[in-house]
Amino acid sequence: MVSRLFAVFLLISGALLSACGGDQTAMASGKDGARDKSGGASGPESLPPREVRVARAETASLDRTVALSGTLAAQEEAELGPKVAGRLSTIAVDLGDNVRHGQVLARLSPTDFELRVRQATNALEQARAQLGLAPGDSRTVDPQETALVKQATANLTQARLTRDRMTRLFEQQLIPQQDLDAAEAAFQVAEGRYQEAIETARTRQALLGQRQSELEIARQQRSDSMVVAPFDGRIRERRASVGDYVAAGDPVLVIVRVHPLRLRLEVPEREAATVRVGQPVQLTVEGDPEPHTGRVARISPALTEESRTLLVEAEVPNPDGQLRPGSFAKAEIVTRSGEPTVLVPVSAVITFAGVEKVLGVEDGKAVEKRVRTGRRAGDRVEILEGAAAGDTVVLEPGNLVGGQPVTVVP
Helix, strand or coil: CHHHHHHHCCCCCCCHHHHHHHHHHHHHHHHHEEEECCEHHHHHHHHEEEEEEEEECCEEEEEEEEEEEEEEHHHHHHHCCCCCCCCEEECCCCCCEECCCCCEEEEEHHHHHHHHHHHHHHHHHHHHHHHCCCCCCCCCCHHHHHHHHHHHHHHHHHHHHHHHHHHHHHHHCCCCCHHHHHHHHHHHHHHHHHHHHHHHHHHHHHHHHHHHHHHHHHHHHHHHHHHCCCCCEEEEECCCCCCCCCCCCCEEEECCCCCCEEEEEEEEEEHHHCCCCCCCEEEEECCEEEEEEEEEEEEEEECCCCCCCCCCCCEECCCCCCCCCEEEEEEEEEEEEEEEEEEEEEECCCEEECEEEEEECCCEEEEEEEEEEEEEEEEEEEEEEECCCCCCCCCCEEEEEEEEEEEECC
């Protein structure tokens, strides 16, 4: 057994010595290959000089922004319809029309409403006449001044005087008890009729007020038969046609306010603390290369738990109606403005496998610098780390490598 183990040990030792010898041979071959046939070193330094154009990293002011995506929405949107039922006789606007506040957009047939106003007017005049008022007189009448109460007052006064006179005659034993009782009964009847007259006058006053209210209701219904624009805007949708019978509240038109617009944005939680009311917002929409500007107008007091975002609304001026509600927008909220930073041309930055770098020029050779970029400003990009203001960077380096000889051309 011992002899077999010794034999295995000798075999393993020989294999290890062979491997080490092979590595040394390969290393020797690599060193020999490091020399070309002419005996010179190979590498970037041996490449021919390459002509390059350069620029300098510059210090400039750049706004600190939060890039977001959102949707434009109308400032106001309303479904308009008459408050009363009837048949449409007029629709004065159509899809896309501009409307002004207070403009009559549609109208129901006015015949029924005019008749109701006349009926209520006649009933009101009848109630006035019962109180002794002239047509159109809206004074408040004292019940004592009505003819019915004046007559009852006179009868009551006469009955009182008769009773008093009969009482004196009875005391003088000039009339029998029967006559005194009749005078007392007549006085009580007159007093009851006086109270009835007061109540009747008050009832007529209440009826006058009721008739006035009925006339106002009839006039209001006539006014409600018209569909009026509640604000300046544009017609988004038309849902009925002339001749249709519509119930109370049925929508006939949809109107939207297009100036200003609301831009609804969802800000990530990590950026939420930097957003404030009044901050500028720069945005662009699909199909419109022209940038637009707005301001943060409203901020939700709480984060949305599902998405961990903060709802923010910006107001975007749109006086000419160029922007449309419902459009998708790319926006940037300017959280801080005018920050000094280092900028280089975008064409000077190389990105490979997630690593960003620029190439500078020192002693006639290209020098690699690993950088970290930030925001873009047109054709320039912010350098957060790796380069300083005044550093030279190569424009469009392509396959240029560090250490390669270069010649700077204008």
